Amino acid sequence: MIVRIVHMEFHPEKKPAFLALFEQHKADIAAQPGCRDLKLVQHEERTTSISTVSTWDSQEHLDAYRKSTLFAQVWPATKALFSAAPTAESRTVLWAS
Secondary structure (H helix, E strand, O other), rough: OOOEEEEEOOOOHHHHHHHHHHHHHHHHHHHOOOEEEEEEEEEEOOOOEEEEEEEEOOOHHHHHHHHHHHHHHHHHHOOOOOOOOOOOEEOOOOOOO
């Protein structure tokens, strides 16, 4: 099981558009095969700093999502709203409750 964390910075005036985009697609993303959990979190002080935290059964499941039509639709629309390049990291889950 892996956790994927994608950190994103948005232009303040474009943050509402991102939140609407996420709202529109979150159920479909969470329903992807192998997706166990999906969270959207915001930095407490820098409110234009937002991250997705998703948990996947395997790297193969995450890779399949990243090759999907859904990802091809959502990611370019999201990237257009960034104020800085995103960063992403994957972590292997060693223990979870």
